[in-house]
Amino acid sequence: MESFGKLGLCEPILKVVREKGFDSPTEVQEKTIPLILKGSDVIAGSATGSGKTLAFGSGIIENVKKGKGVQALILTPTRELCEQVSKALEDFSRYVELKYVSVYGGVSINNQIKKLSHADVVVATPGRLLDHLQRKSVTLENVSYLVLDEADRMWDMGFKDDVAKIVRKCSEKRQTMLFSATISPELADFSEKYMKNPVEVSVEAYVDASKLKQIYYDVRDNEKFSLLIHLLKNEKSNLVMIFCNTRRNADLVYKNLKSNKINAEVIHGGMEQNKRNRVMKNFSKGPNFLVCTDVAARGLHIEGVSHVYNYDLPKDAKDFIHRIGRTARAGKEGIAINLVASRDYDNFSNIQKRYPNISVKREMTPHFDKIFADWGSSRNKRPRGNFGKNFNRNSGGRFGKKQGGRSFGRSDSKGERKDSGSGRSFREKSYFRGNSTFRNRDSKDGGRRNNISGNNFRKDGENSGRNRNDRNEGRRDFRKRRGFGGNRERFREERRSQ
Secondary structure (H helix, E strand, O other), X not given: OHHHHHOOOOHHHHXXXXXXXXXXXXXXXXXXHHHHHHOOOEEEEOOOOOOHHHHHHHHHHHHOOOOOOOOEEEEOOOHHHHHHHHHHHHHHOOOOOOOEEEXXXXXOHHHHHHHHOOOOEEEEOHHHHHHHHHHOOOXXXXXXXXXXXXXXXXXXXXXXXXXXXXXXXOOOOOEEEEEEOOOOHHHHHHHHHHOOOOEEEEOOOOEOHHHEEEEEEEOOHHHHHHHHHHHHHHOOOOEEEEEOOOHHHHHHHHHHHHHOOOOEEEEOXXXXXXXXXXXXXXXXXXXXXXXXXXXXXXXOOOOOEEEEEEOOOOOOHHHHHHHHOOOOEOOOOEEEEEEEOHHHXXXXXXXXXXXXXXXOEEOOOOOOOOOOOOOOOHHHOOOOOOOOOOOEHHHOEOOOHHHOOOOEEEEOOOOOEXXXXXXXXXXXXXXXXXXXXXXXXXXXXXXXXXXOOOOOOXXXXXXXXXXXXXXXXXXXXXXXXXXXXXXXXXXXXXXXXX
């Protein structure tokens, strides 16, 4: 505890630290807090869960005064991290009266507008903050402390230009702190442009490699889910995170886990924010299995994760590092399990090339029961197009059995369509379903189309009458040639006599 006092923290923060039972500062806290309290711009390479919120919060809590407008701004890449940072800062400043406001999309903007009028510190995602700036519901002229949290993630998500617009709205007399897991050349260029003589601080990885076991199973594509079910039911685990590359895959894995009586939750960027908040809040209490996309790989500090499953191997090797970094944290053991099928080979190879020092051991695939999974095949969906309510796929389309007509078969080897009911050649005329148009292939006009849909003729004048007559004549001609109506028996007799 004495070591926290040596860092120069104010008494209200030290009181909270004592109540939380923190024994000693983390490496990032030890290296950055003195610099931040001194007023220096800082670039720190650190991961989520390393204690950086207390680090950049120390200067904000000590120097921001209540009721003087927005004096501190923290930008985060995701809504979840925004909410998490805001709550953590409120907790550390419980003995200092400051008003914190979280600003992110997916929720009502009107409620945020009301709260911003009384805010001292704003924690925001770039997109929603720009909306407020355009509405002039917040001003950043008095911002003396600017924090970019998970900056590399914001750049990966395409927020580079948005962040630059926001920074230019802030006061030039400010202290800027940038925290990022990796410092890319783009971030370095940004720091040169918008920071004043920043001090760079690097810390060791928060994840203990000696505590993290990494394995992979080489499995067939159609057996990946069955293997996942087997491992989830047989591995002794605490909290489990299952990563998928897309929202659709996450939803499908979640639904199939539920159908196989595994109590799981799902989170991804396509969900409403209130539901995402509820899922994250209940994860450690209720279901121990969370299916997620990379929205949960970065910026969230979740304690007690013992297993990380990569159901899909990520395309970006950096995402792989952040995924497995959810476990084996703070000296605890963890395991990362990769399910590698043929469609994952390229991504897995790229990860191994990018990080050759990572050791991922292959495990023999265990025997497991094959599980039926419903992946929502498009074959089970109703086809698109103007087929009507009584469309029957097996009845040959629009003129199927429910419409009282005949079904048409596929083309034969000569490219001739055949009637599946009678086997007669359909060479003389062909039916174009798109606009209900008939083409006479052997006619003298070289295949002129006779429109009979009624979509293109006028309802008044001589032309409309001619088009209507052509329409009826074409329909009667078609039915006559195909053997419909009152002439059906006569055409059958003529065919038998040939």
